[in-house]
Amino acid sequence: MPKFSEAIAPSQAFLYGEHAVLYGSPALAMSVDVKTRARVTEVEDRIIEIRSDRFPEGLRWRYDEEQPEENPLLPLAYGLRDLMKRYEFNKGLIVEISSDVPVNSGMASSASVSAAISAAFLSLVGESPEKYLLLDIVYEFERRIHGRASKTGPACAVLGGLVWIEWRDGNMEVSRIDSKDDLSIVISCSGLLSETKKLVSMVSKRYNEIRDVMDRIMHAISALTVEGRKAIEKRDLVRAGELMNINHGLLSAIGVSNYVLDEIVWTMRRLGAYGAKLSGAGGGGCVIGLSENPEVLAKNLSASYPSFAAKVSLEGVRVIR
Amino acid sequence: MPKFSEAIAPSQAFLYGEHAVLYGSPALAMSVDVKTRARVTEVEDRIIEIRSDRFPEGLRWRYDEEQPEENPLLPLAYGLRDLMKRYEFNKGLIVEISSDVPVNSGMASSASVSAAISAAFLSLVGESPEKYLLLDIVYEFERRIHGRASKTGPACAVLGGLVWIEWRDGNMEVSRIDSKDDLSIVISCSGLLSETKKLVSMVSKRYNEIRDVMDRIMHAISALTVEGRKAIEKRDLVRAGELMNINHGLLSAIGVSNYVLDEIVWTMRRLGAYGAKLSGAGGGGCVIGLSENPEVLAKNLSASYPSFAAKVSLEGVRVIR
Numbered sequence: 001m002p003k004f005s006e007a008i009a010p011s012q013a014f015l016y017g018e019h020a021v022l023y024g025s026p027a028l029a030m031s032v033d034v035k036t037r038a039r040v041t042e043v044e045d046r047i048i049e050i051r052s053d054r055f056p057e058g059l060r061w062r063y064d065e066e067q068p069e070e071n072p073l074l075p076l077a078y079g080l081r082d083l084m085k086r087y088e089f090n091k092g093l094i095v096e097i098s099s100d101v102p103v104n105s106g107m108a109s110s111a112s113v114s115a116a117i118s119a120a121f122l123s124l125v126g127e128s129p130e131k132y133l134l135l136d137i138v139y140e141f142e143r144r145i146h147g148r149a150s151k152t153g154p155a156c157a158v159l160g161g162l163v164w165i166e167w168r169d170g171n172m173e174v175s176r177i178d179s180k181d182d183l184s185i186v187i188s189c190s191g192l193l194s195e196t197k198k199l200v201s202m203v204s205k206r207y208n209e210i211r212d213v214m215d216r217i218m219h220a221i222s223a224l225t226v227e228g229r230k231a232i233e234k235r236d237l238v239r240a241g242e243l244m245n246i247n248h249g250l251l252s253a254i255g256v257s258n259y260v261l262d263e264i265v266w267t268m269r270r271l272g273a274y275g276a277k278l279s280g281a282g283g284g285g286c287v288i289g290l291s292e293n294p295e296v297l298a299k300n301l302s303a304s305y306p307s308f309a310a311k312v313s314l315e316g317v318r319v320i321r
Numbered sequence: 322m323p324k325f326s327e328a329i330a331p332s333q334a335f336l337y338g339e340h341a342v343l344y345g346s347p348a349l350a351m352s353v354d355v356k357t358r359a360r361v362t363e364v365e366d367r368i369i370e371i372r373s374d375r376f377p378e379g380l381r382w383r384y385d386e387e388q389p390e391e392n393p394l395l396p397l398a399y400g401l402r403d404l405m406k407r408y409e410f411n412k413g414l415i416v417e418i419s420s421d422v423p424v425n426s427g428m429a430s431s432a433s434v435s436a437a438i439s440a441a442f443l444s445l446v447g448e449s450p451e452k453y454l455l456l457d458i459v460y461e462f463e464r465r466i467h468g469r470a471s472k473t474g475p476a477c478a479v480l481g482g483l484v485w486i487e488w489r490d491g492n493m494e495v496s497r498i499d500s501k502d503d504l505s506i507v508i509s510c511s512g513l514l515s516e517t518k519k520l521v522s523m524v525s526k527r528y529n530e531i532r533d534v535m536d537r538i539m540h541a542i543s544a545l546t547v548e549g550r551k552a553i554e555k556r557d558l559v560r561a562g563e564l565m566n567i568n569h570g571l572l573s574a575i576g577v578s579n580y581v582l583d584e585i586v587w588t589m590r591r592l593g594a595y596g597a598k599l600s601g602a603g604g605g606g607c608v609i610g611l612s613e614n615p616e617v618l619a620k621n622l623s624a625s626y627p628s629f630a631a632k633v634s635l636e637g638v639r640v641i642r
Contacts (some may be wrong), residue, residue, distance in 0.1 A: 206563075210548055213567060216541035220574070223534045242527075246534060249574025251565045253541070259587040266580040 002194065004041035005123040006226060006321035009115035010217040010313035011035065011101040012108035012156035013185055013288045014279045015240075016228040016247050017165070019203055020221035021150045023214075025265075026166040028229050030183065031156040033313035036099035036291030038116035039321075040124050041234065047092040048077045052146065054103050063092075079114065080121065087125045095120075104193040106280020111153030114141035115317040123319040133317070134158050146196045159289065178233060184294040188307040190260045192284030199256050199281040206255060214254065221250050240273025241290045248277035256282030264305055265289075271300050325362035326444040330436035331634035332356065332422040333429035333477035334506055334609050335600045336551040336561075337568050338486070340524055340575060341542035344535075345488040349550050351504065352477040353428065354634035357420035359437035360642075361445050368413040369398045375424050384413075400435065401442065402464040408446050416441075425514040427601020432465035432474030435462035436638040444640040452637070454496065455479050456514060467517045470577045481637030485550065499554060505615040507589065509628040511581045513605030520577050520602040535575065542571050562595025562611040569598035577603030585626055586610075592621050 017027030044200035059073040101109040138154035139163035231240035273289035301307035340350030380394040422430040459475035552561035589597035594610035615630035622628035
């Protein structure tokens with residue numbers, strides 16, 4: 001039997017601070033127990049082959065002979081090739097991906113898949129990297145996929161738990177904060193794609209045009225993220241929800257909400273959520289909400305939008321085989 | 322024929338800065354050519370009688386004999402009694418009000434009616450007050466009606482045109498800015514009451530609880546109001562609309578939008594508005610939008626919400642008889 005390795009990684013919900021985290025704000029995100037699984041198998045042919053339940057066309061590339069064709073899986077292939085070089089792995093790989101994380105949902109499916117692939121590959125070549133080294137590797141994948149991206153998705157996928165991102169001396173630093181296992185959220189999917197790269201560059205354009213206004217909005221997000229962390233640490237869901245609502249308004253102000261996201265947000269609030277906001281880049285993707293009883297809320301929401309309750313994943317990426 | 326006098330006054334739309342103007346921000350508002358008319362007739366009986374097309378129960382009060390009963394027109398009666406004392410008018414008044422301004426719409430119907438009544442009364446007693454004195458009189462009425470209120474509604478009703486409100490040495494100062502007569506907006510009514518007093522106190526409560534966050538949002542509104550003035554003065558409707566959208570997001574963040582207002586805002590934008598926002602206290606009331614062709618937009622919106630195009634009223638309150 002060919003040599004293979006397999007890993008699973010959680011996904012992400014942004015509790016507070018998306019977008020603003022690219023402008024100096026801190027952010028608070030939650031690893032979500034909706035996961036991606038990747039199996040990496042060594043083959044003698046110098047190929048990178050990726051099979052994915054989400055992109056059935058797949059990708060197959062003789063990486064030292066051919067120009068690759070345009071393909072949504074290509075950034076993963078490039079990332080893998082870099083990793084193979086770095087670990088002097090001169091054979092080929094077949095990568096099989098299956099994921100419960102919706103693509104372009106704001107749930108960092110790309111970071112989740114990158115973490116699962118990276119961890120499986122490293123296990124295959126006999127490495128057990130320290131978590132923060134793995135985080136850097138996954139962050140490299142993310143930058144290939146999204147351009148300017150935060151470390152949030154990689155941190156949720158690699159570290160698990162509740163993740164705090166802040167800037168120190170010009171660097172984005174990531175740490176886990178104290179977390180009990182009782183934090184659950186409701187996630188509702190808009191069915192519209194959230195295109196991180198496009199939205200990040202739209203916000204950046206607006207930032208350059210009306211910097212004074214945008215700077216102050218980013219500062220407001222920064223302040224509410226600090227308050228949000230306190231509320232989450234105290235499990236004060238009422239306050240945490242109010243701050244989510246404020247955060248959603250500020251995300252609308254910077255231009256990344258839309259009609260469907262606002263409708264879901266209001267539906268959640270009317271059904272009793274303490275607060276609701278878009279999560280991630282916006283423009284589509286998911287809305288998250290806080291509630292006393294996420295299971296019931298998710299069930300009630302399901303009449304209108306695909307919705308589910310999700311727990312924090314205390315565990316980050318893990319090699320399972 | 323008994324002695325009488327009659328005046329008409331415009332109403333208001335808030336282009337930028339409502340709520341924040343109570344926290345030190347400037348604001349830009351527009352006098353709207355949807356007007357209130359008041360006729361004030363002198364009678365020998367020492368009564369204040371108010372007849373209104375909006376409050377058909379009316380009010381009749383022997384002001385030096387009786388305790389007044391609870392009545393929505395009572396703040397107007399109190400304001401009138403003060404004015405009568407100030408001008409040593411010892412008879413009685415019958416006030417007839419007819420208005421095209423929706424009540425509790427965020428269009429400052431109360432300031433419009435107060436301006437029309439005050440101007441008519443002053444004309445009746447032979448006074449032709451300077452505009453800024455009249456403004457102070459109308460502002461007194463407003464404070465009786467709304468508690469903590471801005472000078473914006475009174476300024477729009479009294480001065481006409483585009484009105485700029487800013488703070489100097491702790492005082493709210495009001496001035497007209499250069500305005501051509503070509504500025505039109507679309508106004509759509511939610512059909513929900515906008516209760517200024519309640520919303521202002523809700524924002525104030527939130528302000529005291531999370532001051533750091535709220536302060537920064539107010540600063541952002543302040544900055545966009547300054548940018549909005551520039552855009553309006555240049556008639557750059559694209560930029561002015563973008564800033565309206567940002568302002569609406571920030572109003573959502575401080576908690577004064579709701580599902581219906583957001584729905585109208587998105588409908589306006591989808592129908593081609595450059596920008597749209599709630600106008601006034603929020604919680605209900607009207608949404609305003611900027612468009613290349615406000616008449617057409619209003620017509621298209623009318624399928625969903627009572628909507629109309631409205632021009633700036635270059636003229637403030639005016640005695641007509």
